[in-house]
Amino acid sequence: xxxxxxxxxxxxxxxxxxxxxxxxxxxxxxxxxxxxxxxxxxxxxxxxxxxxxxxxxxxxxxxxxxxxxxxxxxxxxxxxxxxxxxxxxxxxxxxxxxxxxxxxxxxxxxxxxxxxxxxxxxxxxxxxxxxxxxxxxxxxxxxxxxxxxxxxxxxxxxxxxxxxxxxxxxxxxxxxxxxxxxxxxxxxxxxxxxxxxxxxxxxxxxxxxxxxxxxxxxxxxxxxxxxxxxxxxxxxxxxxxxxx
Ligand code: TMP
Numbered sequence: 001x002x003x004x005x006x007x008x009x010x011x012x013x014x015x016x017x018x019x020x021x022x023x024x025x026x027x028x029x030x031x032x033x034x035x036x037x038x039x040x041x042x043x044x045x046x047x048x049x050x051x052x053x054x055x056x057x058x059x060x061x062x063x064x065x066x067x068x069x070x071x072x073x074x075x076x077x078x079x080x081x082x083x084x085x086x087x088x089x090x091x092x093x094x095x096x097x098x099x100x101x102x103x104x105x106x107x108x109x110x111x112x113x114x115x116x117x118x119x120x121x122x123x124x125x126x127x128x129x130x131x132x133x134x135x136x137x138x139x140x141x142x143x144x145x146x147x148x149x150x151x152x153x154x155x156x157x158x159x160x161x162x163x164x165x166x167x168x169x170x171x172x173x174x175x176x177x178x179x180x181x182x183x184x185x186x187x188x189x190x191x192x193x194x195x196x197x198x199x200x201x202x203x204x205x206x207x208x209x210x211x212x213x214x215x216x217x218x219x220x221x222x223x224x225x226x227x228x229x230x231x232x233x234x235x236x237x238x239x240x241x242x243x244x
Pocket of ligand 1: 076133137142
């Protein structure tokens with residue numbers, strides 16, 4: 001049974017639109033897959049400490065147990081531009097917000113297009129790709145400091161090349177994010193402050209609202225038990241794959 005409460009509204013292009021009802025643990029904005037390829041490209045989003053890695057692992061295990069091939073990846077990517085970004089975040093290198101936004105644009109294109117382990121290469125080899133962050137992270141994190149429309153425009157080539165079939169946003173309060181980060185890390189990164197996370201959370205809410213009519217977005221209550229979050233995510237992924 002579908003765990004999402006549906007108002008049964010269908011849009012003109014027959015995508016199922018499911019709207020939030022009070023007390024629901026998850027809600028899904030649209031359900032049409034972007035094209036006819038069998039592999040899914042799914043981007044996990046959320047403020048730091050929202051539990052993305054755990055859920056990516058659980059979804060990956062679930063898909064693998066059904067003999068689907070899965071590639072897990074993340075942004076900043078493990079490549080050279082991603083490493084430069086991490087050096088800025090840990091304070092080893094200086095970088096202002098525009099430079100960081102530009103580096104993310106370049107890192108994302110490299111992450112998509114590099115022939116060795118790029119997302120497109122992995123998808124052509126028959127893998128579903130689960131990424132820990134994609135363009136919405138830039139909209140929320142860099143959009144908190146520089147003009148959002150500029151960030152969206154700067155990332156438009158990545159979105160044109162490959163738009164996620166589904167963005168999954170794990171929703172947790174800033175307080176929970178901060179206490180999880182403090183437990184997990186010896187030292188916080190330079191932007192891991194309450195003030196920044198609050199700005200980022202506000203930007204995410206704005207961005208999710210802005211794109212909910214033309215992209216597939218699943219918003220999950222990240223304060224639930226891990227297995228319940230995983231069940232919400234599986235309901236959506238299963239429908240996209242036409243599985244029982
Ligand atoms: P994480 O590996 O713990 O998710 O950390 C990655 C950090 O990078 C996180 O604080 C969010 C940030 N980030 C951006 O600021 N912009 C982006 O486009 C991406 C992908 C990540």
